[in-house]
Amino acid sequence: MKVLVAVKRVVDYNVKIRVKADGSGVDTTNVKFTMNPFDESAVEEAVRLKEAGKASEIVVVSMGPQQAQDTIRTGLAMGADRGILVASDAELQPLAVAKLLKALVDKEQPSLVLVGKQAIDDDSNQTGQMVAALLGWPQGTFASKLVIDGGKADVTREIDGGLETVSLSLPAVVTVDLRLNEPRYASLPNIMKAKKKPIETVSPSDLGIDVAPRLVTLKVEEPARRQAGVKVASVAELVGKLKTEAKVI
Amino acid sequence: MSVLVIAEHDNVALKSATLNTITAAAKLGGDIHVLVAGHNARPVAEAAAKVQGVAKVLLADDAIYAHPLAEPLSLLAVAVGRSYGAILAPATTTGKNVLPRVAALLDVAQISDICAVVSPDTFVRPIYAGNALATVQSKDPIKVVTVRGTGFDAAPAEGGSATIETVGAADNPAVSTFVGQQISKSERPELTSARIIVSGGRGMGSEENFKLIEAVADKLGAAVGATRAAVDAGFVPNDLQIGQTGKIVAPELYVAVAISGAIQHLAGMKDSKIIVAINKDEEAPIFQVADYGLVADLFQALPELAQELSK
Numbered sequence: 001m002k003v004l005v006a007v008k009r010v011v012d013y014n015v016k017i018r019v020k021a022d023g024s025g026v027d028t029t030n031v032k033f034t035m036n037p038f039d040e041s042a043v044e045e046a047v048r049l050k051e052a053g054k055a056s057e058i059v060v061v062s063m064g065p066q067q068a069q070d071t072i073r074t075g076l077a078m079g080a081d082r083g084i085l086v087a088s089d090a091e092l093q094p095l096a097v098a099k100l101l102k103a104l105v106d107k108e109q110p111s112l113v114l115v116g117k118q119a120i121d122d123d124s125n126q127t128g129q130m131v132a133a134l135l136g137w138p139q140g141t142f143a144s145k146l147v148i149d150g151g152k153a154d155v156t157r158e159i160d161g162g163l164e165t166v167s168l169s170l171p172a173v174v175t176v177d178l179r180l181n182e183p184r185y186a187s188l189p190n191i192m193k194a195k196k197k198p199i200e201t202v203s204p205s206d207l208g209i210d211v212a213p214r215l216v217t218l219k220v221e222e223p224a225r226r227q228a229g230v231k232v233a234s235v236a237e238l239v240g241k242l243k244t245e246a247k248v249i
Numbered sequence: 250m251s252v253l254v255i256a257e258h259d260n261v262a263l264k265s266a267t268l269n270t271i272t273a274a275a276k277l278g279g280d281i282h283v284l285v286a287g288h289n290a291r292p293v294a295e296a297a298a299k300v301q302g303v304a305k306v307l308l309a310d311d312a313i314y315a316h317p318l319a320e321p322l323s324l325l326a327v328a329v330g331r332s333y334g335a336i337l338a339p340a341t342t343t344g345k346n347v348l349p350r351v352a353a354l355l356d357v358a359q360i361s362d363i364c365a366v367v368s369p370d371t372f373v374r375p376i377y378a379g380n381a382l383a384t385v386q387s388k389d390p391i392k393v394v395t396v397r398g399t400g401f402d403a404a405p406a407e408g409g410s411a412t413i414e415t416v417g418a419a420d421n422p423a424v425s426t427f428v429g430q431q432i433s434k435s436e437r438p439e440l441t442s443a444r445i446i447v448s449g450g451r452g453m454g455s456e457e458n459f460k461l462i463e464a465v466a467d468k469l470g471a472a473v474g475a476t477r478a479a480v481d482a483g484f485v486p487n488d489l490q491i492g493q494t495g496k497i498v499a500p501e502l503y504v505a506v507a508i509s510g511a512i513q514h515l516a517g518m519k520d521s522k523i524i525v526a527i528n529k530d531e532e533a534p535i536f537q538v539a540d541y542g543l544v545a546d547l548f549q550a551l552p553e554l555a556q557e558l559s560k
Binding site (some may be wrong): 011013016017019026038093094095098117118120121122123124125126127128129130131132133134136137138139140141142144154157158159160161162163164165166167168169172177178179214215216217218219220221222223226228229230231232234235236238239241242246248249 | 316318319320323341342343345346347348349350351352353354356357358359360361362371374375376377378379380381382383384385386387388389422424425426427428429430431432433441445469477480481486487488493494496501502512513519522523524525531536537538539540541542543544545550553554557558
């Protein structure tokens with residue numbers, strides 16, 4: 001079984017982002033980029049499937065500027081076999097990414113596509129579901145457990161009320177939550193080995209996909225900032241303030 | 250232009266998130282129709298018909314909709330929704346699961362998790378864990394939108410008198426089946442609609458210690474919440490997680506206990522009206538957003554708080 005994992009290069013989750021003064025977007029110059037944490041869990045799951053003898057090959061895909069190669073290398077160092085970079089300096093919105101992924105799936109014919117449930121930059125939570133729709137495949141979103149057996153994927157999903165399990169016929173798309181696994185750190189020998197693994201570069205036009213954005217960002221601004229309030233000295237004072245000042249209890 | 254709202258329900262009752270979504274739909278203008286897809290779900294359709302502002306309820310009642318599986322539900326939403334100017338659903342795990350599929354099948358973008366409507370084609374949505382707000386305009390003929398409940402008041406559940414029309418089921422792709430679910434049972438209010446929430450972080454230390462939080466919550470009639478770290482550590486189940494990729498809440502009072510205040514958690518609760526932080530680390534970032542801060546050990550403060558509230 002071939003597994004395709006899509007990974008996104010995002011501003012590291014520890015970075016306190018700054019909105020550009022002209023309101024055109026978020027300042028991403030000189031900030032640290034890493035692999036989207038949810039995608040890291042997707043790669044980890046693919047590698048575990050390979051280690052368990054369920055997956056034969058792992059292809060890791062990323063899209064964006066040339067630097068997205070680094071994100072692919074991270075996946076290769078974790079244990080993926082080869083990479084594909086869809087190189088584009090244009091803004092790629094989730095629908096465009098889903099179409100590009102579909103084109104790659106048509107070419108590569110994997111039985112399973114793994115992606116993070118959400119990218120921590122645009123917080124869209126769309127790509128996995130969209131690519132599943134375009135392929136006509138079933139989807140298991142927000143997965144905290146995945147069992148592959150006999151042409152089926154049983155996915156335990158984190159839902160608002162608790163947990164839900166669905167059974168999907170393969171091929172399928174699974175979007176993963178962080179609780180699915182704990183991603184490994186790549187060892188130095190594996191990082192060295194990853195440098196020799198092949199990465200193919202294609203462009204959206206090679207794949208015949210129109211990636212023109214459907215949404216126009218008119219402005220980006222900072223949300224209203226909360227002011228720090230007061231420190232209270234005791235529980236009794238706290239309860240008093242909540243009763244008489246804030247009047248919420 | 251009419252707006253189609255996809256109802257969230259459990260075949261028995263309409264979930265309150267649908268009411269917030271109906272308020273967002275009203276800001277788009279035009280008739281509001283509500284699609285209820287379920288099994289033996291007529292009571293839900295009847296409830297939806299009573300919501301103020303709803304013109305028509307479309308009921309698709311079929312065994313294939315007994316559980317909201319994305320594959321059959323998205324085909325139905327596309328078949329019904331194609332003639333609408335906008336399709337809206339709550340940004341709950343159900344809406345987030347189904348709606349991107351609908352958007353892709355219609356070849357339109359989805360606008361996720363909107364917190365304001367600027368005009369019928371322009372919306373405000375948080376990005377980067379709510380550290381920035383983007384105003385985006387859709388150029389697509391159909392706007393497919395998920396709605397953040399805390400951004401909109403609930404539409405009144407009574408006062409409307411919409412007609413109920415039945416619609417036939419769409420195809421069932423039969424590629425997915427529902428196996429089972431573990432739904433957390435609690436006497437406490439639901440997190441996303443609770444007036445007061447008492448929440449614990451990794452600093453709580455154990456599942457056992459969360460009982461201290463529960464005791465305070467019960468005195469206040471509050472819901473219990475948690476950070477991702479507390480859920481990851483196994484102290485509480487996943488449905489209590491508040492934050493960037495968990496639940497988004499905005500109660501009247503949010504009591505954060507042993508929560509440092511990572512941006513990923515703040516993303517889920519910083520629109521609360523009053524925030525109380527109880528933490529033994531006076532440098533904890535949570536104090537920068539708290540209206541009332543108490544530097545104290547939780548093992549002393551929580552029992553004392555429960556006692557003080559009994560007075």
